[in-house]
Amino acid sequence: MTGLAARVQQIKPSPTLAISAKAKAMQAAGIDVINFGAGEPDFDTPEHIKAAAIQAIQDGFTRYTAVPGIPELKEAIRAKLVRENQLQYKNEEIIVSCGGKHSFYNLAQALLDSGDEVIIPAPYWVSYPPMVQLAGGVPVIIPTTEEQGFKITPEQLRQHLSEKTKAVVINSPSNPTGAAYTRDELQALAAATADYDLLLISDEIYEHIVYDGFRQSSVAQLGPAVKERTVILNGVSKSYAMTGWRIGFTAGPAPLVAAMTKIQSQSTSNPTSISQKAAIAAYNGPQDCIATMLTAFDERRRYIVEALNQIPGVSCFRPQGAFYAFPRVAGLLGKKFAGETIGSSLDLCNLLLEKAKIAAVPGEGFGAPGYLRLSYATSMANIKAGLERLAAFVDQLSD
Numbered sequence: 001m002t003g004l005a006a007r008v009q010q011i012k013p014s015p016t017l018a019i020s021a022k023a024k025a026m027q028a029a030g031i032d033v034i035n036f037g038a039g040e041p042d043f044d045t046p047e048h049i050k051a052a053a054i055q056a057i058q059d060g061f062t063r064y065t066a067v068p069g070i071p072e073l074k075e076a077i078r079a080k081l082v083r084e085n086q087l088q089y090k091n092e093e094i095i096v097s098c099g100g101k102h103s104f105y106n107l108a109q110a111l112l113d114s115g116d117e118v119i120i121p122a123p124y125w126v127s128y129p130p131m132v133q134l135a136g137g138v139p140v141i142i143p144t145t146e147e148q149g150f151k152i153t154p155e156q157l158r159q160h161l162s163e164k165t166k167a168v169v170i171n172s173p174s175n176p177t178g179a180a181y182t183r184d185e186l187q188a189l190a191a192a193t194a195d196y197d198l199l200l201i202s203d204e205i206y207e208h209i210v211y212d213g214f215r216q217s218s219v220a221q222l223g224p225a226v227k228e229r230t231v232i233l234n235g236v237s238k239s240y241a242m243t244g245w246r247i248g249f250t251a252g253p254a255p256l257v258a259a260m261t262k263i264q265s266q267s268t269s270n271p272t273s274i275s276q277k278a279a280i281a282a283y284n285g286p287q288d289c290i291a292t293m294l295t296a297f298d299e300r301r302r303y304i305v306e307a308l309n310q311i312p313g314v315s316c317f318r319p320q321g322a323f324y325a326f327p328r329v330a331g332l333l334g335k336k337f338a339g340e341t342i343g344s345s346l347d348l349c350n351l352l353l354e355k356a357k358i359a360a361v362p363g364e365g366f367g368a369p370g371y372l373r374l375s376y377a378t379s380m381a382n383i384k385a386g387l388e389r390l391a392a393f394v395d396q397l398s399d
């Protein structure tokens, strides 16, 4: 076979999906693995949403639709943006894509020329840098520490801005840390970028999953001037347990949405017709399913953070949102398991999967070596058993 494109060499497969696939393969082979790798709610899609999809099939709503999504879904998204975010958008400012990941992909393709820079705070969602690179852009990573709450400061942002900066990614609440920016913090970040001709990309996919009374804000709420240079990314995957349905949306400036629509028309065409009907039911239907999930996530969050903090060599930041614990494991590095030295968080994850039968994602994938990501979107029984296994594993380590 002839050689593959250079762009493929630049990127690696998603480590989160890879770990999850490995854990699922082990489970299928009869091995009792506890999977903390998944980035998706363990709840079933609510019945009224499934019913809308079944109805769509029975009605024969199974053909191509308008490329950026059917008007009825755009209406539902616009109503959601008013109801939950107090934001007004027009139909031509919204495009529905095949999941939030696809929304970001289209956005990068529509926005970036070769060499354009995109600022990405670390720890970051694994897919931002490769999607920027696939569009010819250059990810500019701003590291953050646990001590600063895994949030970039306006000073840090100023230091990384340049004439080449085309966009700044703000993911709040964050995957993988669960850190969330307050309205004042968002205001300070937006102000730091005021003199630059750039776009603020606000990834709000975890907006509903916030704890301890945290008040979720969108950078687009900071006034018309900021809204004009902000693009919101969101979708039904996390809020409505609909990861497999593949519906995400972008709300932002009409010329950008038109450009994304052009790209979508020449790649995936429309998002799945049936899933679009289901998404309408999600946005327009009863919202209590979100609160039910949130209560369960919060209980698990409290348990897992406390249990992790009791393990010697491990400490865990208290997340304000999303459904991930992001413990620091630097205290375990350099130690040995059955004579084998743990040199990195990646080594640790491999050993945990092999020896303790726990699947976690190494911090390396998020630009944060020395950390692990454990998704608590799994049952309390799994969390308890998994944490026991982790503690027993750590107990066996020697210097």
Ligand SMILES: Cc1ncc(COP(=O)(O)O)c(C=O)c1O
Binding pocket: 039, 098, 099, 100, 101, 102, 125, 171, 174, 175, 203, 205, 235, 236, 237, 243, 246, 247, 248
């Ligand atoms: C931060 C963030 N943004 C966007 C997405 C995209 O989700 P999806 O493509 O499943 O809608 C994810 C999923 O893991 C995510 O963690």
